[in-house]
Amino acid sequence: MVGEARDPEGDTGPLDGLTVIDASRVLVGPFCTMQLGDLGAEVIKIERPNEGDQTRTWRPPAFGEGEGAQSAYYASVNRNKRSVELNLASEAGQAVFRDLAGEADVLVENFRVGKMAEWDLDYPDLVEENPGLIYCGISGYGEWGPDRDEPAYDIVMQARGGFMSFTGVEGGPPVRIGVALADIGAGMYATQAILAALLERELGDGTGQKIDVSLLDGQAAWTSYMAANYFASGEPPGRMGSKHPNIAPYQAFETRDGDIVVGCSSDRFWPPLCEALDRPDLLADERFETNEGRVRNRDALDDALAAEFAERPTDESLAALGEHGVPASPVRDVAEVFDDPQLAARDMVAEFDHPTAGQMRVPGSPMHFSRTPTTVRQHPPSLGEHTEAVLREYGYGDGDLDELRSRGAIPE
Numbered sequence: 001m002v003g004e005a006r007d008p009e010g011d012t013g014p015l016d017g018l019t020v021i022d023a024s025r026v027l028v029g030p031f032c033t034m035q036l037g038d039l040g041a042e043v044i045k046i047e048r049p050n051e052g053d054q055t056r057t058w059r060p061p062a063f064g065e066g067e068g069a070q071s072a073y074y075a076s077v078n079r080n081k082r083s084v085e086l087n088l089a090s091e092a093g094q095a096v097f098r099d100l101a102g103e104a105d106v107l108v109e110n111f112r113v114g115k116m117a118e119w120d121l122d123y124p125d126l127v128e129e130n131p132g133l134i135y136c137g138i139s140g141y142g143e144w145g146p147d148r149d150e151p152a153y154d155i156v157m158q159a160r161g162g163f164m165s166f167t168g169v170e171g172g173p174p175v176r177i178g179v180a181l182a183d184i185g186a187g188m189y190a191t192q193a194i195l196a197a198l199l200e201r202e203l204g205d206g207t208g209q210k211i212d213v214s215l216l217d218g219q220a221a222w223t224s225y226m227a228a229n230y231f232a233s234g235e236p237p238g239r240m241g242s243k244h245p246n247i248a249p250y251q252a253f254e255t256r257d258g259d260i261v262v263g264c265s266s267d268r269f270w271p272p273l274c275e276a277l278d279r280p281d282l283l284a285d286e287r288f289e290t291n292e293g294r295v296r297n298r299d300a301l302d303d304a305l306a307a308e309f310a311e312r313p314t315d316e317s318l319a320a321l322g323e324h325g326v327p328a329s330p331v332r333d334v335a336e337v338f339d340d341p342q343l344a345a346r347d348m349v350a351e352f353d354h355p356t357a358g359q360m361r362v363p364g365s366p367m368h369f370s371r372t373p374t375t376v377r378q379h380p381p382s383l384g385e386h387t388e389a390v391l392r393e394y395g396y397g398d399g400d401l402d403e404l405r406s407r408g409a410i411p412e
Contacts (some may be wrong), residue, residue: 003078013040014372021100023044023088023109023116025053027154027180028138028187028215030077031187033108036194037080038365038374044100044390045078045381047087049411052383063225068356069379076362078380085384085411092409094119099394102129106194110138113148123189123210136190142214157182161219169241186218202276212387233271248294248301250275253309260314263327267291270379272324277308315352315398338363346408355380384411 017043022033030045031052037043045142047053055074062069087093098121101107107126109116116122116137123135139144155176163182168175190213193275197209198223220227225238229245237245240260244250252261264273267290282288282304287297294301309317312384314330321328338349350364365374387410388401396404404410 012375012377013038015198015370016040016372018042019103020044020106020108021048021097021104023097023107023111024138025110026055027110027184028078028183028190029110029186030055031137031184032083032138032190032194033339034077034079035187035191035342035367036106036364036376038367038376040372044386045081045083045102046086046088046097046100047083047383048223049087049384052083052085055108056383062357063354063360064357067164068353068355068382070360070382075360075380077355079352079362079376080378081381082378082390083384083385084387086387086407088119088121090408092404092407094121096391096404096409097121098126098129098394099124100390101133103394104130105137105198106134108136108138108190108194112151113139113141113143115139122255122367128209132206134194134200134201134211135208136211136213136411138190138192138213138215139184140215143212144215147216147375154180154182157219159214162223162226165238166237168239170239172239174239181222182215182219185222185321189213189218189221193281214371224233243298245303246295247291248298249305251302253306255309255312255314255317258261258314260309260317261329261331262321264294265327269326270294271322273326276320276326277305279304279308301346306374350376352376352379354382385409 003298015036018036018122019035020036020041020043021030022043022045024030025047033043033045045053050149056071058073059069059071061072061381063072063075064070070306086096087405088097094159101121116367117125123137126133126135140157141147154384158167158176158181159174161182164174166174167177187261190211193213194209199209201208230236236310242252247265249262249264252259262273264270270284270288288294288295288301318330320330337343343349346364346366346368348364349361351361352358360379367374371380391401391410399409401410405412
């Protein structure tokens with residue numbers, strides 16, 4: 001609730017006491033609101049009656065079986081939320097939404113630009129009743145600009161935002177990064193912006209504001225040093241596989257029985273790398289003495305190192321590199337990642353029981369606090385699991401609920 005005091009004895013995270021209305025779906029918005037939920041906020045997920053978030057149907061794989069099974073994709077970004085089925089296309093549903101938003105701290109939505117305004121649920125429609133509201137709209141291209149009305153999908157954003165131009169092997173076809181990077185990136189920017197707006201509200205006069213985040217903006221920002229390289233040289237970066245445009249060697253090499261990456265990120269790692277490989281000739285080669293030289297003579301360097309690693313098993317190379325303090329790692333699959341004792345020590349696997357799907361495991365929160373830790377308090381909700389409970393908390397009685405059902409605002 002807006003302005004509600006935090007209970008220092010009952011904190012579940014730094015955002016304990018805040019309420020978030022999550023009117024988003026698929027990935028970018030739910031990823032943002034899941035982070036807010038992990039941080040302790042109460043998140044109320046608004047879903048279309050009888051259908052819900054599209055990702056509920058994105059299976060297999062799923063946790064559980066039969067009608068009670070839950071999509072793994074949906075489960076990955078919807079913990080710590082309560083689900084309310086609400087028809088926002090109906091006048092009665094819109095009125096309920098205004099009641100919920102009238103007492104919320106944060107609202108997140110990722111409908112197409114202009115849809116919330118059509119329903120009279122945009123920021124100007126809500127702020128008079130709730131001046132402290134932080135309203136975050138997330139879309140493909142943002143709320144202004146010539147392409148604001150264009151549809152957006154992650155693969156389109158990765159292509160249009162430049163990432164596919166420098167992802168993949170040299171001379172090969174463009175490759176999409178294996179996760180929905182545009183959605184995840186925009187979701188992180190949205191979370192950042194919301195937290196900043198909450199702080200500004202707290203330090204200021206209590207007034208909220210509207211936040212506009214776009215997937216394309218996020219991709220452009222994430223090009224980071226690739227963009228700076230272009231601005232400095234006038235040459236757009238191309239595909240280099242796992243190689244780095246400014247550092248060498250900083251890439252993957254094929255071994256006798258797998259793959260290994262080596263991160264020689266500064267000149268101080270070059271001598272120990274040569275020692276680990278027992279190649280004093282490479283260390284004595286003036287072409288490779290500095291990082292600039294290694295970058296300029298990358299082809300010769302790559303040939304020499306590739307031949308060396310190809311003769312050795314992965315474990316042998318890792319042992320030698322580790323003994324000499326050279327950053328390196330095998331290329332692991334996801335099963336190996338989440339069998340890592342380091343991640344186990346960091347509680348990076350979240351486990352919870354679902355009432356119909358059984359036990360679920362998903363990646364945990366990477367945010368660790370000394371005093372107000374992140375928590376997993378709520379399983380990813382079944383569709384409409386909390387509709388009546390939430391509405392009763394907002395003052396709706398039996399007669400009100402029956403009226404909402406008759407008017408198509410909530411399911412029968």
